[in-house]
Amino acid sequence: MAAVSLEQLKQTVPQSIDDPSHPVAKRLADVLRSRSEKPRTFVLDDPENIAQAVACGIELDSVYFSASANDPKLTGVDPGVPRYCLSESVIQNLFGTQKHSRIFTLARTPKKRSLGELAGGRGDILILDGVRIVGNIGAIIRTACALGAAGVVVINSGLSTIVDRRLVRASRGLVFAMPVVLTTRAECIAFVRQKQLALATLSASATEPLSSIRTVRERLALVLGGEREGLSRELDALATHRYAILMASGVESLNVSVTAGIALYEHAVSASH
Ligand SMILES: C[S@@+](CC[C@H](N)C(=O)[O-])C[C@H]1O[C@@H](n2cnc3c(N)ncnc32)[C@H](O)[C@@H]1O
Structure with missing residues (x-):
């Protein structure tokens, strides 16, 4: 699938999220805090890792990027996947001092291997x-x-x-x-x-x-x-x-x-x- 640039993504973004109590931000916070052995979704970050995971069959639930992100390419992402632009304060609230990338996704957990x-x-x-x-x-x-x-x-x-x-x-x-x-x-x-x-x-x-x-x-x-x-x-x-x-x-x-x-x-x- 052709690479989609972040600029293209930004243009199609329906909504900017700048309130940490917004349901989209709260959902992300819940996923990041989860200690479940069977999470339904997980945070997948960094364009290279996202592309690799998608190539391995991982399905994306939604895409997030910070308002200040430059123009990294995101390969293999279906244009139908919902996209959200997060303010710096929402990102800070979510990740604190944890390492994170300026573009990340929620992805669906694959079947457990045996x-x-x-x-x-x-x-x-x-x-x-x-x-x-x-x-x-x-x-x-x-x-x-x-x-x-x-x-x-x-x-x-x-x-x-x-x-x-x-x-x-x-x-x-x-x-x-x-x-x-x-x-x-x-x-x-x-x-x-x-x-x-x-x-x-x-x-x-x-x-x-x-x-x-x-x-x-x-x-x-x-x-x-x-x-x-x-x-x-x-x-x-x-x-x-x-x-x-x-x-x-x-x-x-x-x-x-x-x-x-x-x-x-x-x-x-x-x-x-
Ligand atoms: C950091 S080492 C563990 C050192 C630990 N103090 C110990 O008593 O074995 C971690 C593992 O790396 C492997 N390993 C490290 N050096 C090795 C060597 N020179 N030859 C073979 N295996 C090694 C072993 O499987 C070892 O259990």
Whole structure:
């Protein structure tokens, strides 16, 4: 679909909202405050992330922009979607000191993805065993998409939904491009056992160098531990491979998203030969 410029959007805007108690502003405030596990709508911001999410099939409910916005392009937005121009004071009232972009949307929450959807894929699966920093989870999802993984399982992250605004931003809208499943460790273990997935854990203290992964032809579930606690004993006990990325002395560990990228790449490259 052709890009629609903000200037074009502004010209078709039926209404400017400059009162925080206006129903449109109140609805936005409710969505931003929601802690629901099943929100019906969520805030999707930044033109690049909006375009990515729309390309992944996300439906937009409404578009918002600040009166002072310049002229960013907004790709793929149906002209029938309602548009609102918000005053700076309404935007300030909504976001306060939180990061936000001058153009954002409300979007409809997609159907929840399930572990079963990961069973039949061909790429590796990433299991995040207690990774809690949303920026890391988002970066891992982005890398997983780029390197052909089948999906990402997220355990004990503290997230209640994948449409968490911080996660959508950190993944650059790619959280909608593949199955991303929030679940418990017990459910994940049951799934791994039932599908007889080969599990490979990554830990700085493992004795086998990651380069050995190049000889593994089968699909793997790669398990990465949390920022503070590392891997759980339960998942490590199920592993058939335990790899370390060798580091210079004096460095305790790598960032978990960096580890995920290196491990996926090592295995994906070898599998393609
Ligand atoms: C920041 S580290 C966790 C450090 C934590 N203190 C620990 O005891 O493991 C987060 C995760 O990244 C992965 N990781 C970090 N450095 C690694 C390395 N050199 N080799 C393999 N995995 C690594 C592991 O999965 C680890 O659980």
